[in-house]
Amino acid sequence: MAELTFGCTGASAPRYAATPTLAFELTITESTGVRVQAIALRCQIRIEPHRRRYSAAEAERLHDLFGDPSRWADTVKPIQLATISTMVPTFTALTEIQLEMPCTYDLEVASARYLYGLDDGTIPLLLLFSGTVFTQPADGEGFSVELVPWSSEASFRLPVSVWHEVVEIHFPGSAWLRCGRDTMDALAAFKSARALPTWDATLSALLATAGQPDPATLEAAPPDPATLEAGPPLPREPRPAAP
Numbered sequence: 001m002a003e004l005t006f007g008c009t010g011a012s013a014p015r016y017a018a019t020p021t022l023a024f025e026l027t028i029t030e031s032t033g034v035r036v037q038a039i040a041l042r043c044q045i046r047i048e049p050h051r052r053r054y055s056a057a058e059a060e061r062l063h064d065l066f067g068d069p070s071r072w073a074d075t076v077k078p079i080q081l082a083t084i085s086t087m088v089p090t091f092t093a094l095t096e097i098q099l100e101m102p103c104t105y106d107l108e109v110a111s112a113r114y115l116y117g118l119d120d121g122t123i124p125l126l127l128l129f130s131g132t133v134f135t136q137p138a139d140g141e142g143f144s145v146e147l148v149p150w151s152s153e154a155s156f157r158l159p160v161s162v163w164h165e166v167v168e169i170h171f172p173g174s175a176w177l178r179c180g181r182d183t184m185d186a187l188a189a190f191k192s193a194r195a196l197p198t199w200d201a202t203l204s205a206l207l208a209t210a211g212q213p214d215p216a217t218l219e220a221a222p223p224d225p226a227t228l229e230a231g232p233p234l235p236r237e238p239r240p241a242a243p
Contacts, residue, residue, distance in 0.1 A: 001146060002036060005029040006129050008156035009096075013165040020103040020170045022162070024127075026154075029094050034135050036095075037143060039088035041131040043099060047079040047111060051124035061117035065110060081111045081125070103166055105176050115163050116175075122157035129153060 010025040030036055050072075054062065059069050066075045082101045089095075107113050115123065129152040135144045179187070191202040 001032070002034050002133050002135050003031040004039075004133070004148060004152060005031065006127070006152050006154045008125075008127055008154045011156070011158050011162050013162055013169060014100070015169055017100075017169075020105065020166050022101045022103055022158075022166055024099040024101065024156070026097050026099050027094065028088060028091070028097065030092065033093070034137075035090070035092050036088075037090050037134040037136050039131055039133050039148070040085070041088050041129065041148065042083065042085050044083045044128040044130075045081040045101065046126045046128065047081050047114060048124040048126055049079060049114060050076045052121060055119060058117055058119055062114065065113055065117070078126070079111050079114055085131075103163075105167055105171055106178065107176060108178050115160075118160045118163075120160050122159055123163065125156045125158055127154045127156060 005028070007027040007029075008024055009027055012023050012025075014021050014023050028039070049066075054069075066072055084099060084101055086097070086099055088097055104112050105116075107116060129148055130150060131148045133146050133148055135146070136142075137144055187199070187202055190196075190206065191199070194202075194205060196202045196205060
């Protein structure tokens with residue numbers, strides 16, 4: 001029976017990937033000397049946010065996700081990042097593979113919103129492995145099939161700078177927002193009516209409009225009702241002359 005040990009030694013941002021991708025460098029060690037013909041490997045990647053510290057600015061950006069920092073002991077839980085499948089080719093004793101993880105920058109997704117809120121440092125990750133192992137017996141006859149133990153896992157601290165690099169390669173200086181169709185139609189009408197060249201310019205114009213009071217809504221303050229009821233002040237009567 002194969003004895004497998006998994007490790008993660010690094011991560012990088014493939015510059016020429018068609019979509020935003022994070023590539024993990026994995027090592028797989030087999031300690032009994034049996035020849036591994038192949039592994040149908042599955043890897044579940046989780047973020048463990050409780051294993052790092054946060055600056056005040058980061059805590060403010062993560063408020064929508066975890067709530068007030070005073071409650072983080074109860075609200076900060078592991079976040080599912082991805083589940084990836086890959087095939088590991090034949091090896092004996094040790095092999096190194098690259099596990100590529102597609103990334104999303106949709107800020108409606110909890111993992112993307114969490115990663116967007118970080119400035120620097122590292123991101124604590126836990127990689128959980130499962131799958132099917134195909135080995136060849138010592139006599140070289142046939143194959144043996146067994147499962148990757150559910151206890152197989154590896155920890156890795158992903159530099160925040162690597163995540164920023166993944167994003168900047170495909171969305172330089174940009175961010176994504178999702179909105180409803182009615183909102184999109186209204187934005188398109190606003191953009192067309194003002195001949196704005198981009199959606200960024202459209203949102204900037206809306207923000208500028210929202211920051212200035214509308215002159216049409218500014219009306220003169222109504223007169224004091226007490227003054228209207230009392231009418232104009234009465235003239236004073238002259239004091240009688242002293243005898």
